[in-house]
Amino acid sequence: MNEAEDLRQQLDSTVLRMEENYRMVVLGRLTAGIVHEINTPIGAIFSNNDVIRRSCGKVREQLSDPALNVPPAILKMMKVIESLLDVDRMACERIATIIRGLKTYARVDESELREVDLGELIGNTMKLVQSECKCRVALETHFAEIGPVQCYPALLSQVIMNLIMNAVQAIEQEGTITVRTSLEEGEALVEITDTGVGIPLENQARIFSAGFTTKELGVGTGLGLNIARRIIVENHGGRIWFKSEPGVGTTFYLRLPLRQPVSASKEISA
Numbered sequence: 001m002n003e004a005e006d007l008r009q010q011l012d013s014t015v016l017r018m019e020e021n022y023r024m025v026v027l028g029r030l031t032a033g034i035v036h037e038i039n040t041p042i043g044a045i046f047s048n049n050d051v052i053r054r055s056c057g058k059v060r061e062q063l064s065d066p067a068l069n070v071p072p073a074i075l076k077m078m079k080v081i082e083s084l085l086d087v088d089r090m091a092c093e094r095i096a097t098i099i100r101g102l103k104t105y106a107r108v109d110e111s112e113l114r115e116v117d118l119g120e121l122i123g124n125t126m127k128l129v130q131s132e133c134k135c136r137v138a139l140e141t142h143f144a145e146i147g148p149v150q151c152y153p154a155l156l157s158q159v160i161m162n163l164i165m166n167a168v169q170a171i172e173q174e175g176t177i178t179v180r181t182s183l184e185e186g187e188a189l190v191e192i193t194d195t196g197v198g199i200p201l202e203n204q205a206r207i208f209s210a211g212f213t214t215k216e217l218g219v220g221t222g223l224g225l226n227i228a229r230r231i232i233v234e235n236h237g238g239r240i241w242f243k244s245e246p247g248v249g250t251t252f253y254l255r256l257p258l259r260q261p262v263s264a265s266k267e268i269s270a
């Protein structure tokens with residue numbers, strides 16, 4: 001009876017993992033399509049903005065000639081137009097920044113190892129969760145010079161995203177999430193610390209178990225940390241662990257080798 005129950009749980013866990021993987025691939029492909037569609041008009045807006053700004057500058061210089069006796073109101077209007085163009089450019093740069101983060105996150109089915117700047121990858125991923133933080137959660141980063149890290153970027157970004165979103169949800173009012181990177185014993189170490197409610201002691205032993213969640217029905221699937229563990233351990237030959245104090249906060253640690261073994265042929269798990 002116990003063996004049958006174990007098999008049933010394993011089957012349920014496998015089905016849940018397959019459903020989650022399928023949703024992630026579909027979401028990734030949908031996001032990649034959206035990114036592609038947004039990229040083209042944003043590029044056109046950037047180009048047009050640059051031409052208009054340079055043209056306005058030349059027109060303003062011509063109108064500034066005292067011999068033309070141009071009314072001050074016209075010169076003031078030109079300055080207003082240039083300031084609006086600057087605002088438009090900043091808005092486009094903000095969109096482009098988000099798009100760069102989505103590009104990394106969208107490639108969930110990317111199966112090739114790549115060398116990445118770990119700080120840049122984490123920074124791009126963090127930009128995607130800023131809207132969730134609103135004004136109540138501050139995001140802080142302390143990135144060390146580590147050098148290139150060989151990894152599956154989209155999968156690693158997925159893990160970072162999951163951990164940061166969990167940290168945001170763990171902070172009930174105001175708080176801080178701090179992400180640090182460092183080089184430890186020849187490996188990259190990522191620390192994600194929050195000032196949230198912490199993980200109850202009775203739940204800590206089950207936190208990486210498939211199907212286990214403390215979130216409300218419909219909010220969490222109980223697969224995020226289980227998938228994160230498989231991505232770090234199985235796909236990257238690394239380690240993931242945490243320290244948590246209820247009422248104080250939680251820190252998750254990711255330990256990653258700088259390079260993957262040449263002979264390693266790891267199956268993508270997400």
